[in-house]
Amino acid sequence: MSNNIATTPEELISKEYTAGFVTDIETETLPPGLSEEVVREISRKKAEPEWLTEWRLDALRRWEKMEEPTWAHVKFPPIDYQAISYFAAPKGDKPKSLDEVDPELLRTYKKLGIPLHEQKILAGVEEEPSQPRVAVDAVFDSVSITTTFKETLKEHGVVFCSFSEAVQSHPDLVKKYLGSVVPKTDNFYAALNSAVFSDGSFVYVPKGVRCPMELSTYFRINAENTGQFERTLIIADEGSYVSYLEGCTAPMRDENQLHAAVVELIALDDAQIKYSTVQNWYPGDENGVGGIYNFVTKRGTCRGARSHISWTQVETGSAITWKYPSVILRGDDSIGEFYSVALTNNRQQADTGTKMTHIGRNTKSTIISKGISAGHSSNAYRGLVRMNPGARDARNYTQCDSLLIGSECAAHTFPYIESRRQDAIVEHEATTTRVSDDQLFMCRQRGIEPEKAVSMIVNGFCRDVFRELPMEFAVEASKLLEVSLEGAVG
Amino acid sequence: MSLLEVSDLHVRVADREILNGVNLEVNPGEIHAIMGPNGSGKSTLTNTIAGQEGYIVENGDLRLNGTNLVELEPEERSYAGLFLAFQYPVEIPGVTNMEFLKTAVDSHRKQRGETALSSVEFIKNMRALVTKLDFNPEFLKRGVNESFSGGEKKRNEILQMLCLDPKVALLDETDSGLDIDALQVVAKGINEFRDSNNAVVLVTHYQRLLNHVVPDYVHVLLNGTIVKSGDASLALDLERMGYAWLEQDSGP
Ligand SMILES: Nc1ncnc2c1ncn2[C@@H]1O[C@H](COP(=O)(O)OP(=O)(O)OP(=O)(O)O)[C@@H](O)[C@H]1O
Ligand SMILES: [Mg+2]
Numbered sequence: 165m166s167n168n169i170a171t172t173p174e175e176l177i178s179k180e181y182t183a184g185f186v187t188d189i190e191t192e193t194l195p196p197g198l199s200e201e202v203v204r205e206i207s208r209k210k211a212e213p214e215w216l217t218e219w220r221l222d223a224l225r226r227w228e229k230m231e232e233p234t235w236a237h238v239k240f241p242p243i244d245y246q247a248i249s250y251f252a253a254p255k256g257d258k259p260k261s262l263d264e265v266d267p268e269l270l271r272t273y274k275k276l277g278i279p280l281h282e283q284k285i286l287a288g289v290e291e292e293p294s295q296p297r298v299a300v301d302a303v304f305d306s307v308s309i310t311t312t313f314k315e316t317l318k319e320h321g322v323v324f325c326s327f328s329e330a331v332q333s334h335p336d337l338v339k340k341y342l343g344s345v346v347p348k349t350d351n352f353y354a355a356l357n358s359a360v361f362s363d364g365s366f367v368y369v370p371k372g373v374r375c376p377m378e379l380s381t382y383f384r385i386n387a388e389n390t391g392q393f394e395r396t397l398i399i400a401d402e403g404s405y406v407s408y409l410e411g412c413t414a415p416m417r418d419e420n421q422l423h424a425a426v427v428e429l430i431a432l433d434d435a436q437i438k439y440s441t442v443q444n445w446y447p448g449d450e451n452g453v454g455g456i457y458n459f460v461t462k463r464g465t466c467r468g469a470r471s472h473i474s475w476t477q478v479e480t481g482s483a484i485t486w487k488y489p490s491v492i493l494r495g496d497d498s499i500g501e502f503y504s505v506a507l508t509n510n511r512q513q514a515d516t517g518t519k520m521t522h523i524g525r526n527t528k529s530t531i532i533s534k535g536i537s538a539g540h541s542s543n544a545y546r547g548l549v550r551m552n553p554g555a556r557d558a559r560n561y562t563q564c565d566s567l568l569i570g571s572e573c574a575a576h577t578f579p580y581i582e583s584r585r586q587d588a589i590v591e592h593e594a595t596t597t598r599v600s601d602d603q604l605f606m607c608r609q610r611g612i613e614p615e616k617a618v619s620m621i622v623n624g625f626c627r628d629v630f631r632e633l634p635m636e637f638a639v640e641a642s643k644l645l646e647v648s649l650e651g652a653v654g
Numbered sequence: 655m656s657l658l659e660v661s662d663l664h665v666r667v668a669d670r671e672i673l674n675g676v677n678l679e680v681n682p683g684e685i686h687a688i689m690g691p692n693g694s695g696k697s698t699l700t701n702t703i704a705g706q707e708g709y710i711v712e713n714g715d716l717r718l719n720g721t722n723l724v725e726l727e728p729e730e731r732s733y734a735g736l737f738l739a740f741q742y743p744v745e746i747p748g749v750t751n752m753e754f755l756k757t758a759v760d761s762h763r764k765q766r767g768e769t770a771l772s773s774v775e776f777i778k779n780m781r782a783l784v785t786k787l788d789f790n791p792e793f794l795k796r797g798v799n800e801s802f803s804g805g806e807k808k809r810n811e812i813l814q815m816l817c818l819d820p821k822v823a824l825l826d827e828t829d830s831g832l833d834i835d836a837l838q839v840v841a842k843g844i845n846e847f848r849d850s851n852n853a854v855v856l857v858t859h860y861q862r863l864l865n866h867v868v869p870d871y872v873h874v875l876l877n878g879t880i881v882k883s884g885d886a887s888l889a890l891d892l893e894r895m896g897y898a899w900l901e902q903d904s905g906p
Binding site: 625 | 732738743745747748754765798814
């Protein structure tokens with residue numbers, strides 16, 4: 165119930181993709197093209213150990229033999245992988261403190277509303293209670309600019325830093341877990357990422373530690389003609405807990421830009437990881453020109469007994485979204501959850517869902533997917549629930565709801581169930597509804613403008629998922645929906 | 655000047671003319687009851703006044719406080735002080751009653767150049783209202799009409815009316831499907847609402863609500879026109895005799 169809601173047609177028309185500005189900053193970019201030399205150069209820039217360079221090169225060689233997947237319900241012209249630049253970074257050395265960060269970058273994050281300054285707690289001065297503390301890792305194009313609250317986290321033994329930094333400071337952990345959930349050759353985009361990944365976040369929460377604050381990474385694509393290939397690795401050791409948030413935006417550009425990330429989560433015995441995404445990459449204009457191709461591989465493994473991984477995503481941006489955050493339920497009694505809101509408007513296309521692989525006994529998974537399509541967009545849910553032979557007493561509950569706004573859009577549901585066990589309980593419910601004229605009229609009769617009414621109805625439809633988001637992100641998510649629905653009511 | 659003025663109203667829905675020349679004048683402080691058999695055009699009249707899409711005004715005039723309503727959007731009619739309690743209130747799953755009401759009230763406040771109420775203030779107001787009406791406060795936390803019983807939906811309409819405090823309230827069969835207690839609650843709500851500056855138009859099939867909310871005028875709508883108007887006693891006559899005797903009167 166925010167009060168800065170556009171209620172006049174003028175305000176509504178002026179609403180647009182507010183993150184679409186370009187930061188004018190000197191950038192160091194590798195020339196377009198992908199080759200062994202480019203991969204070596206990226207690795208060299210990051211002063212990586214030999215094994216990692218080799219790991220990347222192996223990924224590149226395998227990728228060269230792979231084909232782009234074609235099974236997703238999306239259409240786009242072929243991507244010329246030699247026309248993309250695989251590395252872009254603000255010029256100069258990595259700043260050692262916030263004082264060294266280019267003011268232009270600081271302004272960018274301020275404009276985006278991302279706090280890079282750690283709020284100080286002064287003795288006797290109360291913090292604004294509505295401003296919970298969040299540690300931020302800010303990734304700009306291919307590199308991490310800064311990570312906040314590192315010291316506070318360190319006191320608790322929590323490691324939160326950029327991926328490149330982790331390669332230097334915690335090589336053993338990186339070596340042990342990198343690619344252990346999403347193998348190099350998992351799929352075309354994951355292989356590409358493994359070869360050229362630039363930066364991303366690394367989290368390690370030690371045994372028995374409850375991470376004292378939300379951790380978040382904010383990804384920003386700025387440079388033209390570059391792809392972003394970040395890599396995130398989160399390890400929750402036995403009995404630990406961490407909640408991690410991810411946000412993304414990009415300038416408005418007429419060319420499509422590629423974003424192919426890989427995220428790996430590892431939860432050991434009794435550990436819990438909550439991973440939330442609010443994805444707002446530039447979606448392209450109303451005619452489908454420009455926008456990000458968001459081809460992302462996210463997977464978590466509940467390696468330990470009673471471990472728990474939940475993915476919550478709010479996907480409103482990108483021209484194309486191809487994304488299936490999944491959980492491998494290996495530990496006995498482990499829990500996997502997927503809560504998703506995917507909204508497509510104009511010419512956007514989304515093919516998103518999840519994969520729950522039950523391996524351990526008494527494993528449990530829940531899938532709640534809310535797809536909203538407006539304009540000429542296409543929105544598909546694709547899910548796979550697999551019950552392996554050893555998954556005694558495994559259970560899944562899936563609920564897939566689609567909401568249509570207008571008559572030109574489409575919603576599809578592709579739920580797959582592969583069960584090798586008689587005792588598995590798999591429940592699936594699906595609904596498709598439309599925002600009805602009667603609902604709209606009722607709202608308008610009460611004085612609620614149509615655009616506001618639609619966003620309220622859509623928000624209500626998404627409630628079960630928003631509930632899973634940390635408070636401040638839930639507010640942001642519902643604002644995002646409102647902006648993304650602009651022009652959805654005729 | 656009368657508060658609501660309907661003159662020679664002709665309304666078409668799809669390609670059917672449903673109202674053919676309705677006249678109605680409602681003054682401040684008055685209660686009007688509109689009765690008539692199923693399909694006679696009562697909801698068509700109230701929906702048209704509220705500006706529902708698809709109800710085409712072919713001829714005639716609709717005025718609220720002198721303002722011509724015909725050209726106004728539904729929300730603008732709401733800001734002008736018009737309220738319609740729906741015969742069939744719809745559900746908005748996941749949107750709490752509280753949220754819905756606050757959004758509506760804030761929109762109205764904004765139109766009047768007032769700032770939005772803080773949530774705390776709003777909740778306080780709502781609590782007071784809910785207690786006065788013997789509503790279960792739990793209703794405020796539930797989705798708008800989501801899995802409400804028929805009677806609960808009707809009560810909810812009255813709550814919305816009191817919240818928005820309109821100039822003219824059109825209540826389309828708000829008394830239908832109510833149990834005895836709920837009928838009392840709805841009547842109490844209407845009596846709470848009415849004062850010398852506003853007006854209520856009740857669409858009803860039964861006398862029973864009119865025992866609690868006594869109308870100044872009763873109109874009979876038949877085949878798209880008002881064929882008879884009278885005082886409260888007309889409702890009693892109708893209860894006794896039905897509509898057949900009027901049917902003949904209005905016959906060709
Ligand atoms: N969209 C529509 N298309 C065609 N006919 C319609 C439409 N809406 C209403 N009608 C017709 O208009 C007539 C009047 O309907 P209306 O709903 O106004 O009746 P009512 O007096 O409110 O009846 P009830 O007492 O049953 O509520 C009915 O014959 C109905 O079938
Ligand atoms: Mg009716």
